[in-house]
Amino acid sequence: MAKKILFIDNDQDFLDTRVEKLSKEGYEVLEAVSIENAEQILERNWIHVAIIDVRMRDENDGKDTSGLSFAKKKIYESIPKIILTGYPSFEYVREALGPALEGMPPAVDFLSKQEGWEAMLHAVEQAFAKHIRINWDLQIVWTDLKSSSFPHLVSLIEPQPIGALLPDRVDEIEDLFRKLFYDYEQVTLSRILWQKDGRVSMDVQAYAKSREAQFVVTCGHASVIHAELERYHSVAPKTHVVGIPLLIQVAENRHYAAVAWSLPGQDITETRSLARFSRESTDRKVTTALENLFQTTLGHWHKQLCAGESDKNLTRSYLECLRIEEPDKLGLLTKAASLLEALAKEASSCRLVEISTTHDQIVFRFSNGKVATYTNPFLLLTKDEFVFMPRPTLCTALGHLSVNNIIVGYNGQAWVTDFACAGTALPVWQDFISLEASIRFNLMDKRDLYATYEFEKQLLAVNCLGEAVSAVDIEPEYRQAFSMIQTIRRYAAQVAGDDLAPYYLGLLFNIVKGMESYDLNICRPRQEVITWVHHLLLASMLGEKIDREEPFLGADRLGAKAVGIQIDEINHEIRVQGRKVNLTPTEFNLLVYLHHNANQLCKRQDIVRDVFGYSNADRDAEKSLLNTNIERLRSKIEADPSHPEYILTIRGHGYKLVVELAL
Amino acid sequence: MKKAIILFADNDEEFLATRRNTLEQEGYQVLSALNPDEARNILEQGNIDVAILDLRLMNDNDEKDLSGLNLAKRVAPAIPKIILTKFPTVEAVREALAPQLIGLPPAVDFIAKQEGPSALLTAIQKALIAQD
Incomplete structure (x- = not known):
């Protein structure tokens, strides 16, 4: 995995010498001699660090700060930049490095050309060490190279073929895994769990000296992943619930982002999609x-x-x-x-x-x-x-x-991984x-x-x-x-x-x-x-x-608005305000009984006797049977069961069904 | 609205008095310090909103005197600090504002005395806004 630098300087001679030196140190360096040139390169290529000269248009113009303006562009915010100049002034440094009030400063370091090669090498090394959290030594193992690889991932994520951009996008997505697993020595990518709408979810085993861990990693375009995370944060329960994964780590670069989820208590290698599990x-x-x-x-x-x-x-x-x-x-x-x-x-x-x-x-x-x-x-x-x-x-x-x-563990535990x-x-x-x-x-x-x-x-x-x-x-x-x-x-x-x-x-x-x-x-x-x-x-x-x-829609159209409770005893159908309600036979009989005696008190013992066929209403069992059925009935027909409008309780006596009389 | 409290540390007594005046006219409450120890005491008490630290707090003629910057680096990291100097250098700004691996840079801004009172006032306002 090469460390990639974009070197932007309009002084071709200086550029050539330094690029040669940086290449000798093992860096892969792309050159840009103009701002336009740099923009084109960034459009296509994936780089880690940029070195930018301040005066990119005219070496002799003290007001030319085109390099600095370029560094400040929002779209390049995530790239660590080193500002370079042959004309160092404290104002340039201040502009490049701060004030760190809103978000990231435009640059991570400032160099004057007079400081020489050693200073530059040091600044580049520092930038990589401090600002690029990429695990260069991470060993990435694909257990099945035939069915999956980084190019394969990119092709699943990108909706359209991307042609010549592919190699850089592949590097970019590889970097993403090197960021995500910064604290590990090796990761094994074994299989793709699911893929949908430009996102790919896979299971990953990560190893370090004395520990290993398993994750479900979902990667895709940064905007897509961010939208998903926003939804996860707004809906996921704040306490841990079995079946809902925990968010462990998010990594992002220019185009892509990846999330590592952990499934506590679940051996992820044993999980299968619900589709496979059921087969x-x-x-x-x-x-x-x-x-x-x-x-x-x-x-x-x-x-x-x-x-x-x-x-x-x-x-x-x-x-x-x-x-x-x-x-x-x-x-x-x-x-x-x-x-x-x-x-x-x-x-x-x-x-x-x-x-x-x-x-x-x-x-x-x-x-x-x-x-x-x-x-x-x-x-x-x-x-x-x-x-x-x-x-x-x-x-x-x-x-x-x-x-x-939905993925399912060996023990039948189901996990949702798509938010x-x-x-x-x-x-x-x-x-x-x-x-x-x-x-x-x-x-x-x-x-x-x-x-x-x-x-x-x-x-x-x-x-x-x-x-x-x-x-x-x-x-x-x-x-x-x-x-x-x-x-x-x-x-x-x-x-x-x-x-x-x-x-x-x-x-x-x-x-x-x-x-x-x-x-x-x-x-x-x-x-x-x-x-x-x-x-x-x-x-x-x-x-x-x-x-x-x-x-009933038809009836509504004719102007005879369906109001109150309508009972079709032959077809066992109930409608409340025109809406069909499904009742159990007992609930149905209870409602029919109340309806026959509508707008009058129905005593508890009478209901128990006539609807349930018991003679003694005082027995607790029958009492609770009646209470339960009244409650269920209310929950189905009342708009607000705690404030019933149809089935009223007459305390100490029984119930009354209130219906509007048909005119 | 509560008056923002500002620490102004400078060994140039005359300059300090002038700037103090300007700041008070702008409605700030100003605590002054004439040397690193006084400044350190006030910083450590912690109830100030912004600190303005002269770069050479001990000897204006000593190029190696970075006492103001050293205070910014070591004391009360949560208080936003503005470095002020008659002798702006590339190295000093770089050191004051360079992003750190962990935490904030030593200072939020770097102003040359030659830039006049308005540059300082703007820097204070920015620092206070960023703090809210």
């Missing part, structure tokens, strides 16, 4: 990992519910969370139409399914002859708001979980939904499109989010994904409630967001086409489900 483990172990994830790792976060902000509805919350721009209706539909057309053509040529679309409908004709017709889901997305949707419940969440960015989308006011459903979506598209081996259709149909055949469905009809190879999704939904129901509509809406948005990356111009293998059709199919099925909630 290689039993269902029970996978369920345990998910339980750990939601209970331990994220339990603390999701509990931090905050009241939905009044100026946002659920649609907007999802849009913001997924960083989708507010869709303009026409634009979205035009884009959707071309996507549908391209995908239909591709699916047809693979003989997968015939997709035909009209403005408001989408029809799938499967190869086995079965036909499914849905409302065009994109049409649904152009709606600003859904009347039946609850107000968004917001919480602190990671914003994007996937089977790739790029984390936030404090995200829809409470989002973490569950993003993970569920990633299971579909990363874990399900796609061979049979119709089987994925059956899979989704089965998942949608529930009345409330936490409801378990039998996996008997599911193709064996999809059963694990099916059971994982059910586990996720069970936890989602615990945290966010049983209501399906906001969950489906979020899932729809996540799926559509995923479809943004469908490239119209490339040809895909059959398996990938199945994945995309699966996206579209699921979006259509979800859209249909959401659309079915429309009747």
Whole structure:
């Protein structure tokens, strides 16, 4: 690893002599004879230290301080600079070295040419020793050079090919690791854990004389890494929580930054991505990992519910969370139409399914002859708001979980290592939904499109989010994904409630967001086409489900605003203010009883007798059974359960359900 | 607003009196010191906002007298210091302002007496702002 210096001086002779001497000392020196020249070099090249002459335009002009002005430029702030001049004055030194009031002074040292070569060498050595915290002697070992190396890392980080810049960027990223592991003698880089949006996360073992340590290192463009760290600092719990890594060290240079995380108590070499873990483990172990994830790792976060902000509805919350721009209706539909057309053509040529679309409908004709017709889901997305949707419940969440960015230890402990989308006011459903979506598209081996259709149909055949469905009809190879999704939904129901509509809406948005990356111009293998059709199919099925909630919307449009509590005893359906509420049978019976006796006192013993079928209301067990059910009912139908408006307590006697009488 | 307290250390009594006057007119409270020991005592008590230290606090004709700079290096590192001198040299500025591996440079600014009172006042203001 060479120590690189940029030497900027308009005196070519002086430059040549000194560059030769510095090269003999082992430095790699780039020369610039003008400021413009220097700027070009810095644009392309990675250097450690710059030596800058003060008078870069005219040796005889006492007012020429172009070198100093160059040194002061904000974009070069991170480069340690030595100011050089043939005309030393105390004013130059003062300008170069201080006053150290705002941030870094422009230079780290000041030299006059008269001081000679030895002084310069000393200043350069000092600059490297004091201001470049790079571990020059660090041994970097790649255990698998075939699959990963620094050039490989750069290619994963850079969105576009960078051509001739590559060698310097490779040096820069290598330096980053030498900075990050300044206190170690050797690091072993074994594998890439995940990579996403220009960030690469890998596991690193670091060794020094009497110690060794393991880290997860995430590197990427400096701005991207900084944005992620900002989010981590705003959301991560202040005390240590198992499953949330600790920030150990950050290193940065001109273009890139890297973070070293530690996972206390976890052998990182034993960890795998959740995707790999679930392929290689039993269902029970996978369920345990998910339980750990939601209970331990994220339990603390999701509990931090905050009241939905009044100026946002659920649609907007999802849009913001997924960083989708507010869709303009026409634009979205035009884009959707071309996507549908391209995908239909591709699916047809693979003989997968015939997709035909009209403005408001989408029809799938499967190869086995079965036909499914849905409302065009994109049409649904152009709606600003859904009347039946609850107000968004917001919480602190990671914003994007996937089977790739969650890593799991041998013991089933799940760790989150990606904070790029984390936030404090995200829809409470989002973490569950993003993970569920990633299971579909990363874990399900796609061979049979119709089987994925059956899979989704089965998942949608529930009345409330936490409801378990039998996996008997599911193709064996999809059963694990099916059971994982059910586990996720069970936890989602615990945290966010049983209501399906906001969950489906979020899932729809996540799926559509995923479809943004469908490239119209490339040809895909059959398996990938199945994945995309699966996206579209699921979006259509979800859209249909959401659309079915429309009747009450219709009533609303007619002006008969849905108020109070509406009970449909035949279909066992309850709506509060037009919003569908899912109740357990006991809760349902209790509410129906109270409703039959609306606006009058229902005595405790009467309720216990008539609803639960017990004769003695004084027994503690029955008392608490009633209390529990009243509490649950309130939590589902009252806007503020601690200040009930529907179910009032008549102290010492019982309860009263208050409803507005229909006129 | 509380008056900022400034230590002014200079062995040139006449110069000290003039500058003290200027600073007091600007609304600062000034403590003066005529030699390194007095300056050290005031610095160590610690309740001043800025210290102005003459470079040659013992003998104006002694090129090797860097007593003001030495105080800046060794005493009360948290108090911002401005080095003042009739004899500005490249070496002295470099030593006063050079970035350190750990902590702050010995001084926050370096002013020549020849630059006049306004340069000093600007330096004091900058030092006070940076401190807030």
